[in-house]
Amino acid sequence: MPDPRQPAELLPAAASGDQSAWNELEARFGPRMWAVARACGLNEPDAADAVQGAWLRLLEHLHDISNPAGVGAWLATTTRREALLLIRKAKPGPAPFDVTHDPDPESAVLEADGNRMLWKTVSTLKEPCRSLLTLVASDLGSRQVAVRLGLPIGSVGPTRARCLEKLRTLISLQETVQ
Amino acid sequence: MIDDEYFLAALRLASGHDPVPAYVSTAARQAFALRVPHAVTALPTGYTAARGVRGAEGPQLVRFVTEGLTFDLEVTIGDGLIDVAGQVSPPPGEGCHVDVRTPHLTLTRPVATTGQFAATGLPPGWLSVVCHRPGHAPVQTRWVRVRP
Structure with missing residues (x-):
């Protein structure tokens, strides 16, 4: 088995149309994204929407992620943001916290090992x-x-x-x- | 307190009690087919519930803007399916078409010389429209979630 490719390689490969690189990103980060969405309190269908939304955001940003090595943290952050937006839409009234400016100090916990x-x-x-x-x-x-x-x-x-x-x-x- | 959610997510993940469902992984992999190479993304400028009625069944209006092109979408949910009536402006002229896309179904529609188009019967969930104009890079709207 060859060494698995690093996220910093996978992202540009996906950006140039490599489905297998995209699949590797999914295999690597999909479970964490699911855990993030569920940890925000979403039920299964809503968590599925939040995760799918984060992947679609990545498609929109394939060429302009400033730190490709940190794509895992980017995906976790984006999943959380989509999950919070979904919660906010379900409950009328102002959001309980700011979802647009998100420093994410803890996202490293979900990284790597x-x-x-x-x-x-x-x-x-x-x-x-x-x-x-x-x-x-x-x-x-x-x-x-x-x-x-x-x-x-x-x-x-x-x-x-x-x-x-x-x-x-x-x-x-x-x-x-x- | 929200930072705790990350720890809980990591703990849950590592405990293996709530694995990602297979259909979620499959949908994520299939989403790659929705990549539009060299597309410009138009961003939403705001949502308006038509007639200002909160929670009513009326259409949602969403505007997406990028340099040189604006999309106005009127999204209606009826019988559990989505109908989209749209306007691109300025009117793009001859030979323009749009792809009205969801992760499971894409409908291709011609754009009238006035800039109008319509697509009906899409499944609820994530939605995006791509406008193809001869001689221009494709322009896609940001993905938006549409649920009853």
């Missing part, structure tokens, strides 16, 4: 964070998480936020070390 590192880091957390994040990742609602961990339901949200904050600190420490 970030997932393995993420779980390794989760496994170093103390309880209840380790179990809580594992349960949250498997799509359990707050009530079920509360029952499984023996927490009052009202504390699941704040605990989750605190655990994610710890995780974020650990990850940024690791990135500094690397």
